[in-house]
Amino acid sequence: MAGFAWAGQSGAGVSTHLDDRLLFDGDECLSAPPDRPVPQTADGAEPVAVMPPDDLPAGYVHAASSLGTTLPLRAGALLDLSGAPWQPLIRPLLGAVHAAGHRAWLSGGAARDLVADVPLHEVQDLDLAGTVPPGRFADVTRQTLRAMGMSEFRTTITPSSLVCSVVRPKSNSRLIEYRGLSKGGFHFPVVGSRLAEDAEYRDFAFNALMYDVLGHIVIDSSGTGLDDLLGQKRRFTPQNVSTDPFTQAEVVLRAAKFALRWCEGSPLNLASVDLAPLKTWIAALPPALCQMLTRAQLNGLKTMYHRTIRASPQHQREFAARLPEPGRKLIETLIGGAR
Template identity: 55%
Template sequence: MDPTVPHRVDALLDLPGAPWQPVARPLFGSVHATGHRVWLSGGVVRDVVSGVGVRQVNDLDLSGTVPAGRFSDILYQSLRASRMAEFPTSVTPGSLVCAVMPPGSRTRLIEYRGLSTAGFRFPAVGSSLDEDVRARDFTFNALFYDIYNHEIFDPSGRGIDDLLAVERKFVALKETGDSFARAEVVVRALKFAMRWMQDRPSNVDGINSWLSHGDPALCRTLTSKQWRTLAERYRKSVMGSKEDQRAFADRLAAPGRELLEKLIGGAR
């Protein structure tokens, strides 16, 4: 592990003015005191490992072994102790993802997903690390960081290498036959490719292999409502010129290429 990563994580958690700064340390400490484990996960770990400036991180994704209800209690008490009781919290039915949002905003500031990992001395609920990885979009978004032991976990075995490769590797992980979920992965690939295009080129062999094992008629299986949702997410998250976007789309296997062509051209 890059020896500067722990320093960057500390700088992120203690960043003056960051909306999570008052509650992050108390929350981690309260979870740790219960004997459970909690990790930074997903995009925040990706950004720290790749050297993105801490002020460019917008939110904190967490994964851990605390049951959702217990975590919600700990989160609420930590917010009260940090004088942030006005920050609303929620638990999503089904997935049991816990979240906290700034007042008046629907943007999730902290998001927590419960995990269950063999070998712990206490009961845990949710998915395992391996199961969690299979639900994520790309290997570079399937990383976990232990803030107490200063360790990075890479359950896919290749997330760090794919992230730091000279040509960043877009290896898709999401195991689903749901057309909309697969379409979301393609849109996110475009989002990250445009974000990183000045940093390093993209290697799309992995996502093309993933696309080749899905429905070749991806575009035709989406409903009008799903197209509207994708178009809205595309408009909000994808930057870069249309020319650059089309150049990336042209490198994808047919289902992904067709999907992006419709979005870039103005799908309704």
């Protein structure tokens, strides 16, 4: 087995496990997912791989309490945070995923901020990653919502990314987002990889961390995320192996977002972060990165940049000046005429 694809249609109604497609080695040459539904039982199947995170070296998986005696308590408090959009659903949903034979973990900013001891009320979103194919996740979520008396909430799947979202009724406001472990090498979106491969499609090692709230373990999928996050200087180690110019530009933008957030102050305190790995990565990007973006892509990046960057234009330019040319030119273009 090589992974899972999704053959549903956006806006075509409720997605189910019947929309999931099983992939084998050799399907990389296909232009679209094959008509191969995922079997509903494991009868007759022979296991050829272990369940994540057992696919990682032992040194990549840590008991949460070894990183701080209060970390398991903070994780529970985050799930139960009063007024948080995810609070009514998250514990029953994680239990249902586990009961279905799959795993799901806190990922992205939620896992990073939890480990970094950020005040819980500052955690804005709850992202999940796991082993469940998208259609099956929609099934499990819908059943959980029904059991919780929340049937009016919707579960959506974004075809271009296979991100599953639980959405409030008559609104685009999201309770949680989930995505399977990213897998590359196909001409369409695929999930179902190993944790180490998933880390290669995250932006930075500190954002490849995951937290298992059932077993209270911290998963460092890249092997350097904890050191990067908790070291004397917060280190920016790019992970994404994509050669797509838009994806590369997104990583540069997100570097600006995090660096300017963590180094805010007057003057800008960039001495508190280690940008050396980021600079090495940017220096290897195409010199004409900006010119390789379409007008629509560049406009989308500008919108994203001005929505997420809160630092003064002066601090934005100070950060841009520290980057090799492809990154510097991109950030200067995104800043535009800001004063």
